[in-house]
Amino acid sequence: MSFDPWTLGFQAVNVLVLVWLLHRFFWTPVAAMIAERQARSATLLAAAEATRAEADTALADLEAARAAIAVERDAMLAAAHKDAEAARAAILDAARDEATALHDTARAARVRAAAALKRAARQEAQGLAVTIARRLAARLDGAAIDAAFLGWLVQGIADLSAAERAALSVARLEVVSATPPDAGAQARIAAALSAALGAPVTPGFRTDPALIAGHELHSPHFSLRNSWAADLERIAAALRADPDGNAGVTSDAA
Amino acid sequence: MDSPLLSVPLFMVGPVPIMPAVVTTWAIMAALVLAAGLLTRRLTLVPSAAQAAAELLVAAVDRQIRDVTGAPPAPFRAFIGTLFVFILVANWSSLVPGVTPPTASMETPAALAALVFLSIIFFGIREGGVGGFLRGFALPNPVMIPLNMLESITRSFSMFVRLFGNVMSGVFVIAIVGSLAALLVPVPLMALDLLTGAVQAYIFAVLSMVFITSAVEKGAPHPKEP
Structure with missing residues (x-):
């Protein structure tokens, strides 16, 4: 067994040199690379976290917008329903x-x-x-009818007031007949009028077939209608006034 | 058969003998530095298989240091890691035919133990100063100063003896068996020697870290409670 101090020194120096060389070319670069990767990973993780946070925020905003859209849609539907x-x-x-x-x-x-x-x-x-x-x-018998209407004419004059009769007696009178009266008939009519008015009158005579039958007395300011046509007009007027037809036709005709 | 305990100089540089262990160490150094240079020439964030292996080694050393000291591994990484790698490669250099591991000669383990002894002093003084480091010998009481000083020497000496004994015995056994039996008979023993070499490298590195940590903690201004 031998122990060489030079070898001991050489080996100690060798190991120290090796420590320095590996420190320079191995341990430090590799550790730096590990640290860089860890830092890069941390950065990426932080960026990913930030991105995820932004995505969460965007998602929340989207959810809020969607909720607002839903509310707006409901409001619009309600308004449309109300409008409808x-x-x-x-x-x-x-x-x-x-x-x-x-x-x-x-x-x-x-x-x-x-x-x-x-x-x-x-x-x-x-x-x-x-x-x-x-x-x-x-x-009907024309003479009888004329006599009857003449009688009703006289009765109508009698129903007038005395002042009216007096006014008629001095007026120019005209007798309108349905059929042309002959001379005798004209005389009878004139006589009957004079008797009814209480004064002699000389009426004129005119014929109007529209009267159907009867005699009417006209003056410039008075008319005494006494004909079948006038009666029919009165009946028609009464019917117009009373659509039910209960008006007294007979009395008016008389 | 020559005794493995005897070292014959390969050549002389003046009065200085150059032993085979020194030459082998130079070769190991060159190989390690070359490999380190090649590995770290193109480091990328996406590692290759070799870079991943290198980073795995560095991470393992860092984790081991952190587990033992509880401190950041950067100040101790180069020394402890280099001790481990050098001892491992030196132990395994026995696989190369005709090469005797440098750790099988007494000078190399003694030099490594001496470096550990000096590193304990260096890291202890750097942490707590000379006074703090010396006060660490008076713990737990001044009566322990002689024993603590003796311990600081004997534990480094024990590391030297342990490493030298294990490696030298492996080489010795393989040499004896190889001289007595056929060619393939020593192979299982060589495999066992590989395991022994890795374990010894690990033990030497971990014990170095433990001793350095002990000195650092004792030299600290507020030493940790045991």
Whole structure:
């Protein structure tokens, strides 16, 4: 066994040199690379965390926006529903009003049509009555009818007041007859008028076939209608005034 | 068969003998520095397999230092790591035919133990100053000063003897068996020698770290409670 101090020194120096060389070329660079990778990883992790935080924030914003959109959509749907309800109510009201107006118009048209029909019927009845009266007057004895109407004329004069009779006695009178009176008839009429007025009168005579039958007395300011045509007109007027037809036709005719 | 305990100089430089262990150490140094240079020439963030292995070694050394000292590993990394790597490669250099491990001669383990002894003093004084380091010998009481000083020497000496004894015995056994038996008979013993060499490298590095840590803690202004 031998122990060489030089070798001991050489080996100690060798190991120290090796420590320095490996420190310079191995341990420090590799450790630096590990540290750099760890730092880079930490940076990347921090960036990833920041990105994730931003993503979370963006997601939260998106969720909030989506919720706002949902709320807005609900509000818009509610408003649209409300508008639709209002429009529907307006349309229904308009339709109801239009239906009411149409109904009223139809009812008014129906009323007018009924009134027109009634008028037409009345006019037809009036015409029929005139025709009937004219045919009856044609079949009846003309003298008797003239006498009757003359009597009713005298009665009408008698029903006047004394002042009216006095005014008629001095007026220029005209007797309108349905048929032309002959001389005798004119004399009888004049005599009857003079007796009824209490003063002698000389009336003029005129013929109007529209009267159907009877005699009417006219002056410039007075008319005493006493004919079948006047009676029919009075009946028609009474019927117009009383559509139910309860007016006293007979008394007016008399 | 020559005794492995005897060292014959390869050549002389004046009065200075150059032993085979020194030459082998130079070769190991060259190989390690060359490998380190090649490994660290192109370090990238996405490591290659070799770079990953190098980083695994550095991370393992750092973790071991951190586990023992509880301190950042940077101040001790180069010394402890180099001790481990050098002893490991030196022990395993026996696999190369005709090469005797440098750790199988007494001078190399003695030099390593001497460096550990000096590093204990260096790190202890750097941590707590000369006074603090010397006060560490008076713990737990001044009566222990002679024993503590003796211990500081004997524990380094024990590291020297342990490393030298294990490696030298392995080489001795393989040489004896190889001289007596066939060619392949020593192979299991060589495999066992590989395991022994790795374990001894690990033990030497860890014990060095433990002793340095002890000196640092004793020399600290407020030494930790045991």
